[in-house]
Amino acid sequence: MRPGRSSRPRTRTRPLHADARDGFVIAVDRGRYTCVVPDAGPDAPLVTAMRARELGRKSVVVGDRVGLVGDTTGAAGALARIVRIAERSSVLRRTADDDETTAEGRLERVVVANADQLVIVSALADPPPRTGFVDRCLVAAYDAGIEPLLCLTKADLAGPEAVLDYYAELELPYVLIRPDSDLDALRSLLAARISVMVGHSGVGKSTLVNRLVPDAARAVGTVSAIGRGRHTSTSAVALRLPALPGRDDDPGWIVDTPGVRSFGLAHVSAESLLHGFPDLVEATVDCPTNCPHTADEADCALDAWVAAGKADPRRLASYHRLLASRAGEGDPRGEADQRGPGESWATEGDPPAAG
Ligand SMILES: Nc1nc2c(ncn2[C@@H]2O[C@H](COP(=O)(O)OP(=O)(O)OP(=O)(O)O)[C@@H](O)[C@H]2O)c(=O)[nH]1
Ligand SMILES: [Zn+2]
Numbered sequence: 319m320r321p322g323r324s325s326r327p328r329t330r331t332r333p334l335h336a337d338a339r340d341g342f343v344i345a346v347d348r349g350r351y352t353c354v355v356p357d358a359g360p361d362a363p364l365v366t367a368m369r370a371r372e373l374g375r376k377s378v379v380v381g382d383r384v385g386l387v388g389d390t391t392g393a394a395g396a397l398a399r400i401v402r403i404a405e406r407s408s409v410l411r412r413t414a415d416d417d418e419t420t421a422e423g424r425l426e427r428v429v430v431a432n433a434d435q436l437v438i439v440s441a442l443a444d445p446p447p448r449t450g451f452v453d454r455c456l457v458a459a460y461d462a463g464i465e466p467l468l469c470l471t472k473a474d475l476a477g478p479e480a481v482l483d484y485y486a487e488l489e490l491p492y493v494l495i496r497p498d499s500d501l502d503a504l505r506s507l508l509a510a511r512i513s514v515m516v517g518h519s520g521v522g523k524s525t526l527v528n529r530l531v532p533d534a535a536r537a538v539g540t541v542s543a544i545g546r547g548r549h550t551s552t553s554a555v556a557l558r559l560p561a562l563p564g565r566d567d568d569p570g571w572i573v574d575t576p577g578v579r580s581f582g583l584a585h586v587s588a589e590s591l592l593h594g595f596p597d598l599v600e601a602t603v604d605c606p607t608n609c610p611h612t613a614d615e616a617d618c619a620l621d622a623w624v625a626a627g628k629a630d631p632r633r634l635a636s637y638h639r640l641l642a643s644r645a646g647e648g649d650p651r652g653e654a655d656q657r658g659p660g661e662s663w664a665t666e667g668d669p670p671a672a673g
Contacts, residue, residue: 335385335387335401335402337387338385338386338387338401338402339355339357339358339385339386339387339390340355340356340357340383340384340385340386341353341354341355341356341365341367341383341384341385341386341390341398341400342354342355342356342381342382342383342384342556343378343379343380343381343382343383343384343400343556344364344380344555344556344557345380345553345554345555345556346378346379346380346553346554347553349368349369350366350367350368351366351367351368351369351378351384351400352364352365352366352367353365353366353367353384353386353398353400354558355386355390355392358392360558362392363391363392363393364392365386365390365391365392365396365398366392366396366397366398367384367386367388367397367398367399367400368397368398368399368400369399369400370387370399370400370401372401373400373401373402373403376403377428378400378403379428379429379430379431379554380429380430380431380553380554380555380556380573381406381430381431381432381433381512381554381556381573382403382404382406382431382432383403383404383432384400384401384402384403384404385400385401385402385403385404386398386399386400386401387399387401406431406432407432407434408431408432408433408434408462408463408464409428409431409462410428410429410430410431410433410436410458410459410462410464410514411427411428411429411458411461411462411585412427412429412458412581412582412583412585413427413582413583413584413585429514429554429575430512430514430554430556430573430575432512433462433464433512433513433514433573434464434465434511434512434513435464435465435466435467435507435508435511435512435513435514436455436458436459436462436464436465436466436467436513436514436516437467437469437508437513437514437515437516437572438451438452438455438456438459438466438467438468438469438516438517439469439471439515439516439517439521439522439523439526440452440468440469440470440471440481440517440518440521441470441471441472441475441520441521441522442470442471442472442473442475442476442477442478442481443472443475443476444472444475444520445518445520445521447470447480447481448518449481449484449632449636450636450639450640451518452468452481453594453595453633453636453637453640454581454583454594454640455516455581456490456594456595457581457583457586457590457591457593457594457595457640458581458583458586458594459594460590460593460594460596461586461590461593461594464514465491466490466491467491467492467493467507467513468481468485468490468491468492468493469492469493469495469504469515469517469526470492470493470494470495471495471496471521471522471523471525471526472495472496472521472522473494473495473496473499474496474497474498478492478494484630484632484633486630487596487597487629487630487633488596488597491507493507495522495526501529501530504530505530505559505562505569508530508559508569508570508572509559509562509567509568509569509570510567510568510569510570511570511571512556512570512571512573513570513571513572513573514554514572514573514575515527515572515573515574515575516575516581523574527557527572527574530557530559530572531557531558531559531560531572532560534557534574553575553576554573554574554575554576555573555574555576556571556572556573557571557572557573557574558571559571559572583640583643583644584644586644588610588611588641588644591637591640591641591644592611592637594637594640595633595636595637597629597630597633598620598623598629598633598634598637600623600628601619601620601622601623601624601628601629602619602620603619604619604622604623605617605618605619605620606618610641611637611641612638612641612642612645613638613641613642620634620637621634
């Protein structure tokens with residue numbers, strides 16, 4: 319060992335950047351990060367930044383609170399540098415698919431940082447509600463420590479009873495959306511929070527985002543031409559909600575995820591997967607040690623729990639489907655989630671005939 323080295327006081331190799339300004343990342347596109355600078359006021363120009371080399375391999379994602387140095391004026395052509403990333407209060411992840419034995423399955427992506435709420439948008443009809451997809455989103459939300467909110471659109475076409483019945487045990491907050499409904503209930507649930515919106519194609523998510531943020535298209539347009547093109551197939555973009563009339567509290571942010579069509583769950587352990595099913599968790603105290611809780615596990619306590627009427631058999635079927643999907647047993651991309659409830663509920667785990 320060289321004595322000179324260890325006796326030398328350890329100096330910080332990184333500059334402190336005491337002058338860094340706080341930024342909030344609202345879009346990411348090919349190595350360029352679009353940030354708002356909160357102290358510059360809501361009308362200040364957006365700042366485009368790149369990652370400083372000192373960040374190493376740390377990724378910067380939408381929702382990150384960062385320190386910015388360099389040219390933070392937001393003038394045309396100006397480029398700032400992100401020199402630090404604040405500790406994240408939550409991290410919403412997805413994998414490209416469910417199967418951790420494949421390269422795709424291991425490719426884990428952080429969708430958004432610091433989200434408070436996951437707004438799961440599902441139509442009540444056209445397309446029919448896909449509870450498999452909602453269940454998958456619930457797993458991702460609970461895993462990330464983010465509160466779920468079920469947003470049921472097209473309430474003018476069908477009632478919510480079947481979906482609400484399926485989630486009866488969960489105390490899942492929900493809102494109903496129809497074309498003529500005011501969005502006050504939803505807006506107050508979005509206020510002062512960062513909410514991520516996810517939903518299948520056709521459920522009315524874009525319609526809803528445009529109603530909530532009437533200039534969303536323009537806001538997104540200014541974000542370095544982020545559109546819905548091929549480069550943005552997995553990107554997310556944060557949109558500032560407009561101030562509520564007569565209220566001066568923070569209306570919050572929504573993060574639209576145009577490209578996120580499924581939530582691969584390879585990164586979620588089988589045990590964590592269960593936390594998306596709080597109505598089933600309690601049953602597993604009676605399972606043998608290291609019980610895999612799979613459908614073919616004879617000693618698993620979940621079947622008896624459901625047989626005793628303590629949870630809905632369709633919920634257990636859904637959990638089993640997610641487990642099987644993670645194990646690479648077919649359906650690696652969650653295609654089954656795309657079926658309507660009638661179809662998917664009928665495929666397995668139908669309630670045993672009573673009596
Ligand atoms: N009846 C009814 N139709 C709606 C409602 N919301 C949206 N729609 C219609 O549903 C269709 C799909 O809406 P979009 O907002 O494009 O759906 P999306 O989820 O954004 O789908 P992508 O554009 O594929 O991402 C459109 O024809 C909308 O006009 C609603 O509350 N009721
Ligand atoms: Zn078990």
